[in-house]
Amino acid sequence: MAKIVECVPNISEGRNSDIVEACLEPIRQTEGVKLLDYSSDADHNRTVITYAGTPEGCVDAAFGLAQKASELIDLTKHEGGHPRMGAVDVIPFVPVSGVKMDDCAELARTLGARMWEELKVPVFLYEQAASKPTRRNLANVRKGEFEGMAEKMKDAKWAPDFGENAPHPTAGVTAVGARTFLVAYNINLNTDNLKVGKKIVKCIREAKGGLVSIKAMALMLEDRNQVQISMNLTSPFDTPMYRVFELVRLEAARYAVDIVGSEVVGLVPLEALVKSIDYYLRFEGFKSNQIIEMALFGD
Amino acid sequence: MAKIVECVPNISEGRNSDIVEACLEPIRQTEGVKLLDYSSDADHNRTVITYAGTPEGCVDAAFGLAQKASELIDLTKHEGGHPRMGAVDVIPFVPVSGVKMDDCAELARTLGARMWEELKVPVFLYEQAASKPTRRNLANVRKGEFEGMAEKMKDAKWAPDFGENAPHPTAGVTAVGARTFLVAYNINLNTDNLKVGKKIVKCIREAKGGLVSIKAMALMLEDRNQVQISMNLTSPFDTPMYRVFELVRLEAARYAVDIVGSEVVGLVPLEALVKSIDYYLRFEGFKSNQIIEMALFGD
Numbered sequence: 001m002a003k004i005v006e007c008v009p010n011i012s013e014g015r016n017s018d019i020v021e022a023c024l025e026p027i028r029q030t031e032g033v034k035l036l037d038y039s040s041d042a043d044h045n046r047t048v049i050t051y052a053g054t055p056e057g058c059v060d061a062a063f064g065l066a067q068k069a070s071e072l073i074d075l076t077k078h079e080g081g082h083p084r085m086g087a088v089d090v091i092p093f094v095p096v097s098g099v100k101m102d103d104c105a106e107l108a109r110t111l112g113a114r115m116w117e118e119l120k121v122p123v124f125l126y127e128q129a130a131s132k133p134t135r136r137n138l139a140n141v142r143k144g145e146f147e148g149m150a151e152k153m154k155d156a157k158w159a160p161d162f163g164e165n166a167p168h169p170t171a172g173v174t175a176v177g178a179r180t181f182l183v184a185y186n187i188n189l190n191t192d193n194l195k196v197g198k199k200i201v202k203c204i205r206e207a208k209g210g211l212v213s214i215k216a217m218a219l220m221l222e223d224r225n226q227v228q229i230s231m232n233l234t235s236p237f238d239t240p241m242y243r244v245f246e247l248v249r250l251e252a253a254r255y256a257v258d259i260v261g262s263e264v265v266g267l268v269p270l271e272a273l274v275k276s277i278d279y280y281l282r283f284e285g286f287k288s289n290q291i292i293e294m295a296l297f298g299d
Numbered sequence: 300m301a302k303i304v305e306c307v308p309n310i311s312e313g314r315n316s317d318i319v320e321a322c323l324e325p326i327r328q329t330e331g332v333k334l335l336d337y338s339s340d341a342d343h344n345r346t347v348i349t350y351a352g353t354p355e356g357c358v359d360a361a362f363g364l365a366q367k368a369s370e371l372i373d374l375t376k377h378e379g380g381h382p383r384m385g386a387v388d389v390i391p392f393v394p395v396s397g398v399k400m401d402d403c404a405e406l407a408r409t410l411g412a413r414m415w416e417e418l419k420v421p422v423f424l425y426e427q428a429a430s431k432p433t434r435r436n437l438a439n440v441r442k443g444e445f446e447g448m449a450e451k452m453k454d455a456k457w458a459p460d461f462g463e464n465a466p467h468p469t470a471g472v473t474a475v476g477a478r479t480f481l482v483a484y485n486i487n488l489n490t491d492n493l494k495v496g497k498k499i500v501k502c503i504r505e506a507k508g509g510l511v512s513i514k515a516m517a518l519m520l521e522d523r524n525q526v527q528i529s530m531n532l533t534s535p536f537d538t539p540m541y542r543v544f545e546l547v548r549l550e551a552a553r554y555a556v557d558i559v560g561s562e563v564v565g566l567v568p569l570e571a572l573v574k575s576i577d578y579y580l581r582f583e584g585f586k587s588n589q590i591i592e593m594a595l596f597g598d
Contacts, residue, residue: 006591034595052595096591188583245580261583270592273576280579281544284487284560292305292395293569296333296351297596 002297005104006052006094006181006267007033007062011069012084014040014047019072024049026064032057036267045080046089050267055099059111062091062176063118066111070119070171075146083139085146086172090138092127092179096269097288104178105129112162112176119171122153122163126177131161138175146172180213183233183272184265185241187248188226191257194218197227203251204229204244211247213239226260236268240275270294301596304403305351305393305480305566306332306361310368311383313339313346318371323348325363331356335566344379345388349566354398358410361390361475362417365410369418369470374445382438384445385471389437391426391478395568403477404428411461411475418470421452421462425476430460437474445471479512482532482571483564484540486547487525490556493517496526502550503528503543510546512538525559535567539574569593 013019020040027035033053040047051061066088073087091111093104105128112123130136134157144152149167152158159165160173167173189197197218204210213235221228229248233239241262249259274288288294312318319339326334332352339346350360365387372386390410392403404427411422429435433456443451448466451457458464459472466472488496496517503509512534520527528547532538540561548558573587587593 002592004592004595036591036594052591241580259581261581263583264585264589267589267591267594270590273590274572276580277572277576281540281575282558282560284562286563290563290566291569291572292335292351292566293301293303293596294592295335295566296303297592 002294003055003098004052004096005055005058005099005107006050006096007058007091008094009049009062009065009091010089011047011049011065011073012045012075012078012080012087012089013069013073014045014080015042020047022072023047023065023068026068027051027061030057030061030064033061041082043080044082045078046082046084052096055103055107058093059107059114062111063114066091066115066121066174067119070121070168074170075172076170078146083142083145084172085142085144085149085167086121086174087170088121088174089142090126090175090177092177093129094179094181096181097271101128101178101180108176108178109161115174115176116160116162119168120163121168121171122160122166122173124173124175125161126175128178128180129176138177141175149173180235181237181269181272183236183241183268185231185233185244185262186265187229187231187245187262188221188224188260189229189252189257190260191227191255192220192225193255193257194220194227196252196255196257197229199255200229200248200251204247211239211244214244233272236272237275240272240279242276242279245276301593302354302397303351303395304354304357304398304406305349305395306357306390307393308348308361308364308390309388310346310348310364310372311344311374311377311379311386311388312368312372313344313379314341319346321371322346322364322367325367326350326360329356329360329363332360340381342379343381344377345381345383351395354402354406357392358406358413361410362413365390365414365420365473366418369420369467373469374471375469377445382441382444383471384441384443384448384466385420385473386469387420387473388441389425389474389476391476392428393478393480395480396570400427400477400479407475407477408460414473414475415459415461418467419462420467420470421459421465421472423472423474424460425474427477427479428475437476440474448472479534480536480568480571482535482540482567484530484532484543484561485564486528486530486544486561487520487523487559488528488551488556489559490526490554491519491524492554492556493519493526495551495554495556496528498554499528499547499550503546510538510543513543532571535571536574539571539578541575541578544575
């Protein structure tokens, strides 16, 4: 199986497209990775970038991006609606295929060490790469933002994982981490009764006795006059789409409501789909490299 | 979507591994294609080769293979249990992704022209590339085999599509064509009653009012004490696996029998799987390039 990692860096620039393009260039130039998407928000003054490829390529491209961003983005002049603490604010590595979470945590440490050594940007490790439980949650790490970071980092408790106890004067600090793939998955129901949708959401949510690693809300699709269960599957390999789909169908049946359709918004790892087809067709011993495209491209 | 073609040449050598390896070498050396499998049968004195890749790469690799085979394999000295008429006996091109059957028929014509021009091996086009209905069926084309071909080709009715009315003295003639992907798909039942299996097979076969493009037989898995419905899906995009699975389930229920599991033997195109997941999860507008591996490799 090919080793594939996804990387979703967020940079603190969403207005000047020249700067955004300059930051994307190292990703475009790095062999073994491919830029899949980027989206700038002028209000947030922030750009979310998605690329993927080999583990080594992902680290190299992230370093190149961090280098450009720390040259071109000056946090002392940055304003925008989204909390931020660095020119590159966050860099999560995400296992897609043939790599484990621990491998991605190791990539985070490799990149963090290099960012401090060569760019003098201090790095906090977060989520699955965090060195302490208090650093798992990005919001905790980023609290105080760029403006409060010099003071915050004087506290030994907030010494960075790589670097000295002070932010880079213009590029701030960066959170580098590892996390699971998020699949944005929506299920549409043949009802216009939002209350039914909300009751279903209660049943399927982790906090209410439902599935672990599901974030869900019910909303009205006004143009279709249908209720949608809008979800993030935060662990789509352990909690595959079929289980979510069938549980929603089961709970909806209680109200004589059925599923009209479902949709994946954005990207999904192949393995997350294969888990569902495996369930429905009761596969015995199916391997992803039996898929001809995977046999061709997968190593 | 990446353009992917599969090619499954059969060469008339299954005993001398040096010759087989020499014939595989052009496939291994051609950029854009990958050797996926090969299997030699000494009794048949024949080797079935599977490779895939870009359309152009598939033609180049097939030509390289035909060149080596016509140098190294002498049909005047060939004996084996399988009917054959050429050093390379058949070369079918198979659409996998992003190409149509017509494109594969065109590849067959390109290769056929080149094999005659550069190797002086006459070529018959067959199956979906056939120039006349009588040439669709490979068995018709090959009838008489190598030994009878000189006589057969004197008849204008059997003039080759490329070349003169006589076989190559040692390399014979080759059938080059285009056909659909075959998926070998088996379904196992929780019964040891072979009669039930045979009744199910009757219901699902094309000839008996079942699904088009299904070839099926029932057999006993002695070690599991279960009946297996063993199938070839000859048009897995039009008649996807889920339809076969659900129809077998439906017919089996008539006998209070259920499906234990199913298995894909060998390779399957991604699109054939996606059609099934699309059905079960009632996808709205899902595209294969939402699969991160396809977004990465599928350009």
